[in-house]
Amino acid sequence: MKPGAGPIAAIGRLGVPESFAPIVENVNPAVVNVDTQTEIEVEVPSWDPWWWGIPFFDREPRTERRTIPIPGRGSGFIVRDDGYVLTNQHVVQGAHNIKVRLQDGREFKAQVRGQDALTDIALLKINAGNLPVAELGDSNKVRSGDWVIAIGNPQGLEHTVTVGVVSAKGRRAAAEGRVYQDLIQTDALINPGNSGGPLINARGEVIGITALIQAEPRTVGLWGFAVPSNAVKELMPQLIEKGRVTRPWVGLNIISIDKLPPERVRELKPPVKEGAFIHEVIAGGPAASADLRRGDIVTAIGSKQVKSADALVKMVRASKIGSDLKFTIHRKSLTGKWSKMAVDVHVMQMPAVLPQ
Numbered sequence: 001m002k003p004g005a006g007p008i009a010a011i012g013r014l015g016v017p018e019s020f021a022p023i024v025e026n027v028n029p030a031v032v033n034v035d036t037q038t039e040i041e042v043e044v045p046s047w048d049p050w051w052w053g054i055p056f057f058d059r060e061p062r063t064e065r066r067t068i069p070i071p072g073r074g075s076g077f078i079v080r081d082d083g084y085v086l087t088n089q090h091v092v093q094g095a096h097n098i099k100v101r102l103q104d105g106r107e108f109k110a111q112v113r114g115q116d117a118l119t120d121i122a123l124l125k126i127n128a129g130n131l132p133v134a135e136l137g138d139s140n141k142v143r144s145g146d147w148v149i150a151i152g153n154p155q156g157l158e159h160t161v162t163v164g165v166v167s168a169k170g171r172r173a174a175a176e177g178r179v180y181q182d183l184i185q186t187d188a189l190i191n192p193g194n195s196g197g198p199l200i201n202a203r204g205e206v207i208g209i210t211a212l213i214q215a216e217p218r219t220v221g222l223w224g225f226a227v228p229s230n231a232v233k234e235l236m237p238q239l240i241e242k243g244r245v246t247r248p249w250v251g252l253n254i255i256s257i258d259k260l261p262p263e264r265v266r267e268l269k270p271p272v273k274e275g276a277f278i279h280e281v282i283a284g285g286p287a288a289s290a291d292l293r294r295g296d297i298v299t300a301i302g303s304k305q306v307k308s309a310d311a312l313v314k315m316v317r318a319s320k321i322g323s324d325l326k327f328t329i330h331r332k333s334l335t336g337k338w339s340k341m342a343v344d345v346h347v348m349q350m351p352a353v354l355p356q
Contacts, residue, residue, distance in 0.1 A: 020149055023204045024161050027077075029103050030134035033153045034087050034110070034124070034196060036072040036095035041065050075152035075197030076100065076124065077134040077206065083108075084240070085124040086232060087196030088211055089115045090176065092122050100126050103159060114239025118247070118350075119231055120178060120211050122196075123239040134198055137205025139228035142166055142184060150188040150210055150224065152197030164188030164224075170310070173225050175212045181313060183225040184208045190224030199226040248319045249350035251285020254278055256308040257297065268295075271330055271338045274307040275299040290345045293331065300328035321349045 043063045074091030078084070085100055092098055098110040108126035115122040146166045154160050164187040171183040186199065190213050199208035208226025238245045254276040257265070270277075276298040281288050298306050302325065306312045319325055327343045 017147060017202065020147075020161070020163055020202075023149060023200065023202070024151065026204050027134050027149075027198065027200055027206075028151060028159055028161075029132035030078045031103065031151045031159060031197060032076045032078065032085060033101040033158055034074040034076045034085075034091055035099045035101065036074070036092055037097040038070045038072060038094050039067050039096050040070055042068050073153060073156060073193050074195045075193065075210070077151075077196075077198045078131050079133060079136065079236070081129065081131045081133050083126040083128045083131060084113070085110065085126060086209060087122050087124060088209065088227075089117050089120045089122040090178070090211075091196045092124070093117075098124065100124060102131075114243040114245075116235055116239065116245040117178070118245070119227055119235060120180065121209065121227060121232055121235060121239070123236065134200075134206050135204075136229045136233050137201055137203065137207045139184065139207045139230045142169060142201065142207050142228075144168055147202045148186050148188055148207070149200040150186070150190055150194060150197060151200065152190070152194035152210060154191035154193040156193060160194075162189040167223065171225060172310070173212060173214060175214070180211065180225065180227070181310065182228060182231070183211070184228055186224045186226065188224055190222065194224075205229075246321070247350050248316050248321050248323075248347045249286070250316055250325070250345050250347060251282035251287045252278055252292065252312075253280035253282070254298070254309040254312060256310070259309070268332070269336075270297055271340075272297060272299055274305075275330070276306050276309045276312040286346050286348050290327075290343050292327070292329065292343060292345065295332060297330040298327055299330060301325050316347070319347050321347055323347050 043065055045063055074087055076085045076087035079086050092112055099107055100110045101107045108128055110124040110126050113123045113125040144166050148164055148166055150162045167185040167187050169184055171185045173180045173183055190210050194210045197210050198206040199210050201207045207229050210226045212225050213222045235245050257275050257277050278294055278296045281292055281294055298312055300306055301315045325345050327345055329343055330338050330340050332338050
């Protein structure tokens with residue numbers, strides 16, 4: 001698929017596309033299956049022939065450690081014709097063996113060229129050339145209500161196509177120890193095995209990488225979430241060049257004031273209605289060195305207002321490693337009085353393993 005060459009869904013009566021088949025036929029060759037094998041060690045009983053003939057009550061139980069292969073599967077799509085494939089980091093995390101299978105049946109051993117756990121993105125490399133490519137679109141132009149198509153490998157059903165709409169943007173979700181930011185939410189059906197596959201707009205452009213599903217208790221519906229394509233485009237050069245992503249970090253876990261439980265708000269009686277409440281200051285991090293504390297409320301960085309936790313995260317990510325940021329905070333004293341102050345925080349590079 002070449003830039004600008006993708007078909008656009010023909011619109012029928014009432015604005016509903018007559019068919020998504022031309023789009024699917026154009027993108028499908030670039031969608032791949034990702035099969036993995038992870039090894040785990042388990043302790044199992046050891047049946048030593050030396051025991052044979054010895055009375056049962058004289059035997060001492062013996063065990064041995066064995067390596068057991070655990071298969072896994074996911075999806076992905078080709079982003080460069082020289083063999084670069086995008087998928088989710090959780091699909092290949094810890095895998096000892098990774099194979100990529102193309103629509104035409106060819107299979108290649110893949111190497112992880114780069115990965116980023118924070119955004120759940122992994123870049124694989126296979127030894128092949130002149131491959132079909134899925135083009136990354138502009139996820140900033142996506143609107144709630146836009147048609148989207150998901151293609152993937154759910155439950156091993158290769159190149160399954162589902163259709164829905166963009167339900168919302170900027171979603172935050174948590175799964176398996178990860179906290180995702182700024183996700184695209186869709187009602188296009190997504191199942192285990194879809195992870196890493198493309199979420200495509202009506203122009204045949206990839207606007208997201210399907211990453212996770214969530215279901216509310218006592219409901220039958222599932223919500224799918226995708227990492228925006230613009231986040232992928234921003235990180236790809238670093239993944240190709242360095243195999244990892246370097247990003248600014250201040251060492252805070254935060255939550256928007258309006259997301260706090262009502263009882264917590266009544267207890268705090270915050271002096272502002274908007275801001276980022278510091279839930280945790282990571283030991284050894286820049287914020288700890290600057291004496292920011294749990295319970296502080298950040299309302300500005302420099303001259304820009306901080307109206308939410310997401311706003312603070314975006315401001316820090318837009319800063320430069322080694323720079324200083326002036327945080328405006330509100331702090332509650334032991335007597336219950338709030339005071340406003342400015343604190344300088346030195347921005348550091350996020351470590352590969354965060355301090356405990």
